[in-house]
Amino acid sequence: MTAASYPALDYPALAQPFTPTESDAALPASADVVIIGGGVIGICAALELAAQGLQVAVLEKGLIAAEQSSRNWGWVRQQGRDRRELPLIVHSLARWEQLQHSTCSDLGFRRTGLLSLTRDAKELARWQRWAVRGRAAGIEVQELDAAEALLPSTAAPWLGGIATPDDARAEPGVAVPALAAAARRAGVSLHQHTAARALLLEQGAVAGVITEYGTIRSHSVLLAAGAWSSLFLRHHGVRLPQLTVRATVARTSACAAIVAGTFCSTDFCLRRRLDDGFTLTLREDEIFDLEPDSFRFLGDFAPLLWRNWRQIKLRAGLGHFVSSWRRQRTRTPQQHSAFESERIYNPAPDTTVADRALQRLKHGRAQLAETTLAASWAGRIDLTPDLVPVISPVDSLPGLVLATGFSGHGFGIGPGAGRLAADLLRGAPPVVDPAPFRLSRFSDGSPLFIDPDVI
Numbered sequence: 001m002t003a004a005s006y007p008a009l010d011y012p013a014l015a016q017p018f019t020p021t022e023s024d025a026a027l028p029a030s031a032d033v034v035i036i037g038g039g040v041i042g043i044c045a046a047l048e049l050a051a052q053g054l055q056v057a058v059l060e061k062g063l064i065a066a067e068q069s070s071r072n073w074g075w076v077r078q079q080g081r082d083r084r085e086l087p088l089i090v091h092s093l094a095r096w097e098q099l100q101h102s103t104c105s106d107l108g109f110r111r112t113g114l115l116s117l118t119r120d121a122k123e124l125a126r127w128q129r130w131a132v133r134g135r136a137a138g139i140e141v142q143e144l145d146a147a148e149a150l151l152p153s154t155a156a157p158w159l160g161g162i163a164t165p166d167d168a169r170a171e172p173g174v175a176v177p178a179l180a181a182a183a184r185r186a187g188v189s190l191h192q193h194t195a196a197r198a199l200l201l202e203q204g205a206v207a208g209v210i211t212e213y214g215t216i217r218s219h220s221v222l223l224a225a226g227a228w229s230s231l232f233l234r235h236h237g238v239r240l241p242q243l244t245v246r247a248t249v250a251r252t253s254a255c256a257a258i259v260a261g262t263f264c265s266t267d268f269c270l271r272r273r274l275d276d277g278f279t280l281t282l283r284e285d286e287i288f289d290l291e292p293d294s295f296r297f298l299g300d301f302a303p304l305l306w307r308n309w310r311q312i313k314l315r316a317g318l319g320h321f322v323s324s325w326r327r328q329r330t331r332t333p334q335q336h337s338a339f340e341s342e343r344i345y346n347p348a349p350d351t352t353v354a355d356r357a358l359q360r361l362k363h364g365r366a367q368l369a370e371t372t373l374a375a376s377w378a379g380r381i382d383l384t385p386d387l388v389p390v391i392s393p394v395d396s397l398p399g400l401v402l403a404t405g406f407s408g409h410g411f412g413i414g415p416g417a418g419r420l421a422a423d424l425l426r427g428a429p430p431v432v433d434p435a436p437f438r439l440s441r442f443s444d445g446s447p448l449f450i451d452p453d454v455i
Contacts, residue, residue: 017171017173017174017275018065018066018070018173018174018177019173019174019177019178020063020177021038021063021064021065021177021180021181021184021190021192022181022184022190023190023191023192023193024184024189024190024191027057027189027191027194027211027213027214027216028055028057028189028216029216029217030055030208030216030217030218031055031056031057031189031216031217031218032049032054032055032056032218032220033049033054033055033056033057033218033220033221033222033425034056034057034058034059034196034208034209034216034218034220034221034222035056035057035058035059035221035222035224036059036196036209036221036222036223036224036225036232037058037059037060037222037223037224037225037226037228037229038058038059038060038063038064038065038180038190038192039064039065039067039068039069039176039224039226039410039414040065040069040172040175040176040179040410040411040414040418041224041226041403041404041406041410041414041417041418041421042058042060042222042224042403042418043058043064043065043176043179043180043183043414043418044095044179044414044415044417044418044419045222045224045403045417045418045419045421045422045425046058046180046183046188046418047099047179047182047183047186047188047418048418048419048422049188049422049425049426050183050186050187050188051186052422052426054426055187056183056187056188056189057188057189057191057216057218058180058183058188058189058190058191059191059194059195059196059209059211059216060190060191060192060193060194061193061194061195061196061228061339061340061343062192062193062343062344063192063193063343063344064176064177064180064190064192065172065173065176065177065180066344067226067227067344067345067379067380068226068227068379068380068381068382068410068411069172069176069226069410069411069414070172070173070176071172071249071377071378071379072172072249072379072408072410072411073249073262073269073271073279073281073411074108074169074170074171074172074271074273074279074411075114075167075168075169075262075271075411075412076092076093076096076109076167076168076169076170076411076412077089077114077164077167077168077262077412078090078093078134078137078139078164078166078167079114079116079130079134079139079141079162079163079164079167079455080116080127080130080454080455081134081409081454082387082388082451082454083133083451083453084388084436084437084451085388085389085409085413086133086134086137086139087137087432087433088413088416088417088420088431088432089412089413089416090137090138090139091415091416091419091431091432092412092413092414092415092416092417093166093167093168093412095415095416095419096109096168096170096412096415097109097111099179099182099415102182103178103179103181103182105178105181105182106174106178106274107170107171107174107175107178107179108169108170108171108174108175108273108274109168109169109170109175110168110169110170110261111165111166111167111168112167112168112169112260112261112262112272113163113164113165113166113167113260113261113262114163114164114167114261114262114263114264115150115151115161115162115163115259115261115262115263115264116161116162116163116263116264116265116455117144117151117158117160117161117263117264117265118158118159118160118161118265118266119156119157119158119159119266120159120266121159124159124160124161126452126453126455127143127161127162127453127455128143128162129453130162130453130454130455131143131162133453134164139164139166140164140165140166141162141163141164142162142163142164142165143160143161143162144160144161144162144163145160146158146159146160148160148161150163150259151258151259151263155267155363158265162455167261167262168261168412169261169262169271169272170411171273171274172411176414191211193343194211194212194213195211195212195337195339195340195343196209196210196211196225196232196339197210197211197212197331197333197335197337197339198210198232198235198236198333199221199236199397199400200215200217201236201397204397204398205219205397205398205399206218206219206220206221206397206398206399206400207219207399208221209221210333212336212337212340218399219399220399220401220425221399221400221401222400222401222402222403222421222425223400223401223402223403223404224402224403224404224421225404226380226382226404226406226410227242227244227345227380227381227382228339229242229382229402229404229405230242230293231327231328231338232339233394233402234328235330235331236397237396238394238396238397239442239443240390240402240404240405240439240442241297241300241301241384241385241442242293242297242382242383242384242404242405243288243293243294243297243301243382243383244289244380244381244382244383245286245287245288245289245380245381245383246286246287246288246289246347246350246378246379246380246381247281247285247286247287247378247379247380247381247408248281248285248349248350248351248353248354248376248377248378249279249280249281249349249354249376249377249378249379250279250280250281250349250353250354250357250358250373250374250375250376250377251273251275251277251278251279251280251373251374251375251376252277252278252280252358252361252371252372252373252374253277253370253371253372253373253374254275254276254277255276255277255278255367255368255370255371256365256367256368257272257276258365258367258368259272260272264283264455265283266283267360267361268280268281268282268283268357268360268361269281269282269283270361277374278361280354280357280358280361281353281354281357282353282356282357282360284308284311285313285350285353286313286381287313287314287315287350288312288313288314288315289315289317289320289321290314290315290316290317290320290321291320291321291324291325292321292324292325292328293324297385300385300442301383301385303385303448303450304383304385304386304387304450307450326338327341327342345379345380346378347378347379347380348378349376349377349378350378351376353376354373354376355373358371358372358373381407381408382404382405382406382407383405383407383408384405384407384442385442385448386441386448386449386450386451387407387409387450387451387454388405388407388436388437389403389404389405389406389407389409389410389413389417389437390402390403390404390405390437390438390439391403391417391420391421391424391434391437392424392434392437392438392439392440393424393439394439395439395440401421401424401425402439403417403418403420403421416431416432419431420432420434420437
């Protein structure tokens with residue numbers, strides 16, 4: 001079988017609008033850069049590299065954007081970001097605006113703002129501390145008292161909140177495939193249903209990528225494989241502490257626009273959609289499925305787990321544990337890989353989360369009485385121990401750059417992260433300081449820092 005004759009692979013969730021992307025018929029023999037992973041980070045990096053005249057090939061084991069890049073909330077937010085991410089998200093938001101115009105496609109990008117409200121005094125104080133830092137980064141931040149809370153509550157009254165009017169939203173299942181199509185028009189070759197099995201190494205340095213259909217030679221490779229990155233690296237002796245949580249999201253039928261953009265609280269979180277419904281979920285209601293990596297990286301994640309133990313919903317399913325263990329068995333590049341066995345990770349949603357979110361949304365709001373759930377889905381969010389991504393060269397494998405571990409923040413920051421990854425691959429001056437995102441921070445003795453003011 002060749003990449004040109006792979007069997008049809010349907011997007012399995014069918015819960016969000018999703019635009020299929022065309023593939024190129026045959027793998028090139030070589031490329032200036034090979035990108036492993038066809039999500040928002042890999043596609044944005046491909047766009048940046050193609051704009052510099054480089055020949056780029058993108059490998060995706062399933063379909064472009066079919067995992068977390070189309071399953072996320074669709075927020076393009078500056079509000080509440082870790083202090084290390086602020087320069088990158090400011091650049092990213094501007095880049096989203098440029099891409100909305102330059103791709104001649106409607107990505108669903110709208111600067112409609114983000115409003116967050118709380119009833120908790122400690123949480124409000126944390127947000128107020130973040131507001132000082134956000135303004136210092138050039139972000140417009142409005143602090144709201146109880147009288148200024150813009151979304152009436154039928155539960156206990158709001159204590160106050162914070163708003164960032166320049167924050168935005170976009171449509172994940174439409175935006176990322178549209179960016180991929182733009183990359184293809186710019187000369188990038190896209191190869192779906194094409195799993196990367198291993199790196200080709202010569203004298204300890206990257207010389208290409210071994211795929212299920214053959215080898216592409218290249219001295220520059222970007223690994224942007226999301227939740228699959230740690231497994232890929234393990235076969236090359238590189239340790240990336242990375243765990244995942246399973247998150248449920250839903251969309252509603254068309255309904256009244258109680259907010260124009262995005263909203264977050266302990267009641268529910270939502271985003272206005274182009275189809276006049278909402279993308280809807282609950283905050284901090286992810287499920288942590290036990291798997292072998294849970295024990296392998298327990299020491300790395302202990303501080304984060306200790307800080308958030310009240311919010312952790314632990315599930316110990318034998319089937320998931322065994323399938324995770326089987327993925328990690330050592331294989332040669334000539335053997336069928338775990339990346340081929342599971343083309344698209346498509347976990348079942350937690351319907352209780354979707355139902356509870358809808359009940360809270362409708363409670364006391366007569367204008368939403370007829371609102372229903374149109375669909376729900378789940379995705380797998382990859383986490384790092386400090387909830388900050390790794391965008392970094394790998395010192396032990398010259399020629400390899402990572403862009404992974406975005407901890408649920410990847411969609412909005414994707415264009416900026418893609419630009420930084422492209423800069424590192426080219427050896428160009430980086431768009432922001434890459435030091436906070438280096439892989440070595442987990443092994444060089446640096447103290448683990450978890451930003452206490454992140455929203």
